[in-house]
Amino acid sequence: MRQQSIIILVMAAVLMALLAFGGCGGEPQVESASAKRACIEMMQKVPVYYEDFEFWNVRALQSDPDLGELHKVWYERRGESLEEHYGLSIVDADYFTESEGLRIVKGKPALEGIRSRISADFYRDMSYEDMEVWKSEPSPDPHSVTGGMVIAEGLFVRGANNSNVDDYLRVVRGEELSMYDKNAAEVLERLPPGIMTRVSRSPYPKGLIVSMMSIEKEEKGTYRWINVYKFESPKAVESDDAIEYFQGIEGDFGKMESELAQREEPSLISSFSIEQEGEFVGWSVLVEERYMIALLFYG
Secondary structure, three states, X not given: OOHHHHHHHHHHHHHHHHHHOOOOOOOOHHHHHHHHHHHHHHHOOOEOOOOEEEEEEHHHHHHOHXXXXXXXXXXXXXXXXXXXXXXXXXXXXXXXXXXXXXXXEEEOOOHHHHHHXXXXXXXXXXXXXXXXXXXXXXXXXXXXXXXXXXXXXXXXXXXXXXXXXHHHHHHHOOOOOEOOOHHHHHHHHOOOOOOEEEEEOOOOOOOEEXXXXXXXXXXXXXXXXXXXXXXXXHHHHOOHHHHHHHHHHHHHHHHHHHHHHHOOOOOOEEEEEEEEEOOEEEEEEEEEHHHHHHHHHOO
């Protein structure tokens, strides 16, 4: 889906909501470096052909009181289901990723608690002698529990279906290329570790190879939203499609600021900037917390 279209739809939804209601920054250096390494390690467990990847620094969400509202919504939308269905205690999670049905939790999960909640629909796949792999048989019953999982010290992997787990296993065994390739590495290097990092391999605009977004706390109640794109060449950045795409993003943010100012309502975004360096394009903007949460979870 085109990012410009997403932004337009979310802007409209957020403005309506505000009217209805009456109206891998601040992380320590050591934790930032750890989050960046964890993001890379978890990208290295996901196949290169997966189009989307989302990484969350759960440790930062749980430890920084300024992120309380963001953590609350993240828990409702992501963490609660992990606890309810898989016997995880989310306080034991350091990092979490989600990619096309494949979820990975890194930290110190209580493995016995996970094992005690494994459904009778699952069986241990003993063909994997070096790791604990669980899968489910296909079933026509819509209420049956399906998918697969891998349980290891410090790691819990859950796939919405068995193919997710098979994909994961091929990558970690070196039989399949991972999402963390040269292009991804170059883009990730240009991003701050942040609280969340999202990777997309959408082919739009034409000539785009990979794009990533990251959010980091600017101050309490405000986040910096940073996006970096890598194209096939500087010439591809100068194509009509690419120019129209980035002008559209800048124009949409400008229009939103103007409309809110006319209503004499608090600004949701500010300090938009965009720049090109060779085959890379980056833009960033400061975002008020309510709008950032809407973009992340309700778009």
